[in-house]
Amino acid sequence: MTNEQDIEVFLEDQGTLAQKKYRFSEVKKMTNNFTDKLGEGGFGVVYKGKIHNGYHVAVKILRASKGNVKDFINEVASISRTSHVNVVQLLGFCLEGKKKALIYEFMPNGSLDKFISNKGLERTSSLTWDNLLQIAKGIAKGLEYLHKGCNTRILHFDIKPHNILLDDNFCPKISDFGLAKLCPGKESTISVSYARGTIGYVAPEVCNKHFGGVSQKSDVYSFGMLLLEIVGVRNNINVEATETSEYFPDWIYRKLEQDQDLKSDNVTATEEKETERRMIAVSLWCIQTFPKDRPTMSRVIEMLEGNMNSQEIPPKPVLSSPTIGLVPELTTSSLQSE
Structure with a gap:
């Protein structure tokens, strides 16, 4: 589906064209001819802009390729159905020949990855442990909404720090729905033609159906990996686990098992240690090898809020290193999307 009119007809049939449509000349004007670049990825480039009422926006310009036509349709069709404090708001779009753009609300604090990586001092200077816990809860609530709060269930398939945006109060918002899949039926599992997502966050069953069906539990796995990164545990894989080619959960x-600290050098207070342990325990439940052993996002929220025994460490999965040797062709940072 490459014809502009065909795409619009499809989106109208899906009931997803409530957002304002902009001409590309308007997009150039709102971004001051693309002068303030916020970021760049495989999908395209994001610029800061301002619309007529002075409201700041983030403008994603998609690269002209066949794959990005699908990403554009996925993103507009899925995010247009959402309205939640923890999901980024799509304000408009541009569809003019091969020129495609998405206009979002602007998030002053950018993406989560810059606050939880080892680069710079932003994490220690800006985010307390309470901040980190609130961010984790917000992401979990956004995912719960996508899985059960929308009229049409949405699986995101690319939950990672780069796709979590933070507003001026560090409220997290899930973004980038280019790989999302709509699930209009009540089936618990869905069919996907290709593995999708980002290596390191992709659930085993997305790569190989031997581990179970692809479902909302696949997003739960990605959230678990994200949560480990929020806590700071996952950063250690860069130093030690990578050198030994050891599967990260192992x-x-x-x-x-060796009773060693997983992290965190900046944890001092007892309350902080309890928060860290709770978040690690929840993440380990989320990254269980088989989908049936993972909690739902509703249960994840309960555990993060401390409304149940959330600090019990789950048993080590019987089967370890689930993706080793199963997908040797995956050598890039992102898997192929449908």
Whole structure:
């Protein structure tokens, strides 16, 4: 589907064209001829802009390729159905020949990855442990909404720090729905033609159906990996686990079995240690090898809020290293999308 009119007809049939449509000349004007670049990825480039009422926006310009036509349709069709404090708001779009743009609300604090990586001092200077816990809860609530709060269930398939945006109060908002899949039926599992997502966050069943059906539990796995990164545990894989080619969850359990600290050098207070342990425990439940062993996002929220015994470490999965040797052709940072 490459014809502009065909795409619009399709989106109208889906009931997803409530957002304002802009001409490309208007997009150039609102971005001051693309002068303030916020970021760049495989999908295209994001610029800061301002619309007529002075409201700041983020403008994503999609690269002209066949794959990005699908990403554009996915993103507009899925996010147009959402309205939640923890999901970024789509304000408009541009569809003019091969020129495609998406206009979003602007998030002053950018993406989460810059606050939880080892680069710079932004994490220690800006985010307290309470901040990190509130961010984790917000992402979980956004995912719960996508899975059960929308009229049409939405699976995101690319939950990672780069796709979590933070507003001026550090409220997290899930973004980038280019790989999302709509699930209009009540089936618990869905069919996907290709593995989709980003290596390191992709659930085993997305790569190989031997581990179970692809479902909302696949997003739960990605959230678990994200949560480990929020806590700071996952950063250690860059130093130790990578050198030994050890599967990351195996590395965590080995550390736990040896009664070694997983992190965190900046944890001092008892309350902070309890928060850290709770978040690690929840993440380990989320990254269980088989989907049936993972909690739903509703249960994840309960555990993060401390409304149940959330600090119990789950048993180590019987089957370890689920993706090793299963997808040797995956050498890039992102898997192929449908």
